[in-house]
Amino acid sequence: MPPRLATGIALFALLAFPACANGVSTSAEYELQSPIDLTGYATVGGPALECAYGGNEPSVEVANGFIAARYEPGNALTLGGREYMLREVHAHAASEHRIDGELFAAELHMVHQDKDGGLLVVGVLYDLGEPDPIIQGLLDAGAGGSVAALDSGLLNPRVSAPDSSTGSGSTGSGGAPNSRCSCCASAYYRYRGSRTTPPFDGPVEWIVLWEQGTVSPEQVEALMAVNGGEPNNREIQPRGEREITLVAP
Ligand SMILES: [Zn+2]
Numbered sequence: 001m002p003p004r005l006a007t008g009i010a011l012f013a014l015l016a017f018p019a020c021a022n023g024v025s026t027s028a029e030y031e032l033q034s035p036i037d038l039t040g041y042a043t044v045g046g047p048a049l050e051c052a053y054g055g056n057e058p059s060v061e062v063a064n065g066f067i068a069a070r071y072e073p074g075n076a077l078t079l080g081g082r083e084y085m086l087r088e089v090h091a092h093a094a095s096e097h098r099i100d101g102e103l104f105a106a107e108l109h110m111v112h113q114d115k116d117g118g119l120l121v122v123g124v125l126y127d128l129g130e131p132d133p134i135i136q137g138l139l140d141a142g143a144g145g146s147v148a149a150l151d152s153g154l155l156n157p158r159v160s161a162p163d164s165s166t167g168s169g170s171t172g173s174g175g176a177p178n179s180r181c182s183c184c185a186s187a188y189y190r191y192r193g194s195r196t197t198p199p200f201d202g203p204v205e206w207i208v209l210w211e212q213g214t215v216s217p218e219q220v221e222a223l224m225a226v227n228g229g230e231p232n233n234r235e236i237q238p239r240g241e242r243e244i245t246l247v248a249p
Contacts, residue, residue, distance in 0.1 A: 030202040033237035034193030035096035038208060041189060041244040047080040048249035049188065049207065055153030060141040065227030066090045067142030075152045077112050077120070084112035084120045086152060091135055092233040093223035095125050096196050097208050106215045106223060108134060120205040129214030139222050186211040187248040196234040210246065
């Protein structure tokens with residue numbers, strides 16, 4: 001599809017004055033929209049994601065087709081020397097971002113904010129497979145259950161390699177089922193975009209983990225049930241002239 005950004009000059013102006021360039025007066029008109037298809041990226045070195053989540057439980061709200069877990073500041077993610085606080089976790093089904101054209105079954109969003117209000121969202125893509133414990137925590141809390149499974153300490157990095165002590169290669173019980181985390185020490189895609197829900201404002205620093213998790217078909221169905229049985233993902237937006245990198249720390 002054709003890019004919306006006509007010229008490099010327009011892009012420069014928007015980056016300098018994101019809210020008002022070219023007569024655009026509302027944040028909904030922010031040009032660099034998300035989600036996008038992550039393709040044509042260059043693999044580069046760069047900073048690792050560093051998480052030190054403190055272990056506090058969120059408040060949970062079900063509204064607008066989503067289950068949202070909201071956290072008080074205190075759970076820090078650091079990227080390249082800049083500190084962000086975890087503020088919200090929610091999920092989309094199907095995925096919003098694609099990789100080389102591929103749509104995934106679901107996508108977890110960990111919304112972070114720095115002290116100046118700048119947004120950084122970590123996205124985790126899921127294939128169909130074994131159920132994911134974080135998604136299940138969202139679903140259970142959204143149904144009125146305990147929020148203990150969404151304790152931010154559980155979102156800290158965990159070992160993602162298979163446990164060598166089991167020797168079976170199968171998914172173990174307990175420990176780190178699915179090994180999914182918000183802030184794995186793995187490679188990630190990075191680009192500049194917007195929020196994918198109203199008011200679609202930006203800029204948002206997007207981090208999509210290279211490593212995918214798995215969700216069960218039942219979990220995908222349950223995520224959509226919160227939205228009246230319909231997908232709650234936004235459609236792909238034009239990439240324009242944006243750079244996408246795959247950062248391998
Ligand atoms: Zn989202």
